Amino acid sequence: MDSHEYYEELILKDGDLSGEERKNLKAHLEECEKCQKLEEQWKSCLNLLTKAPMVEPKADITGKWEQTLQVRTFEKEMKNQNRQIIGTIVLIAILSVFSCTVLLSPEFLIPSTIQISQILFLLAGLANQFQTILSMLRLPVLICSLGGFLAVICFIVINRIGINNEENSKEGVEQS
């Protein structure tokens, strides 16, 4: 470090100088024009900086903040909601692609087709057996069905007659 740098540091130092430093600087300033100039310039700057006021906002910062908070919170919620929707769609898409890949793969497709055809054969056999049983019991089933149908009609007719009788007796009481 040359002597100028040392004295520049002292001139621009923030805070008080020690007695020794002050003495050395004073002696140097008396013979060095460059450092003298720097000291004057810095003193003028420092004077401006230390008396500079705090600039106050002209706008209503608190009022604007309340609006900002409301708007941005809403935007944030919307963003989160959209993110959730997109996430769900992506998940479904991935699962669909994965399922299709697995189900349509030859290792999976052939055995699953065989299994489905076996199930269909089994169901066809059961339907056949049910048909045979029904053909054997055709007459009793027909008689039962007709009997049941007639029983329902009788029940409705009897019920209707009962209701009419009740209404007639109520009218008779009211007239008397």
Added chain:
Amino acid sequence: MNNISTDILEKVKEGDADAFTDIVDAYQNAIYNLCYRMLYNQTEAEDATQETFWKAWTNFSKYDFNRSFSTWILSIAAHYCIDLQRKKKVPEMEIDETMEEIIPDPIPHPEQEAIRNEEEQQIQDMLNSLNETDRAAIVLRYWYDFSDREIAESLSMSESAVKSRLFRARKQLAQYWDGQTQLNQG
């Protein structure tokens, strides 16, 4: 700059927006002044103030109660303004290169131009001659009386880096002052 009680800070940490409004009330001038000194534009400074409060609100869970709240919130404002200035780096370089042509009318509104007094203009011209990080260090030192350690914490750098930045900035300001004096005399 008002000190905020721990009660309010705890309420804010729990998500109380009304308590945060108390913080906005207490710190709006401090934050705005820092943003204005950094950006030198009223509208941008107001927007930056809102942005600072929004960042503080959304990142409040990261606030360490052992740290000074002023340092923390001013650090958010300083970083935001530094980033903003860096994004606008190209026009700023033009200002540095053609200072005499552009400095006389940095704000497009004539009424604001009229309000500013000569000293205010000089201060802002001086600050504009510094790079954004040095400017933030100088503003935090002379407007907020921050120590080297507090500036280091606010600007995420070491104390020795702060010392050397402040030294460099002071020298640059003194030289800028000399340049301006010669320009006025000439």
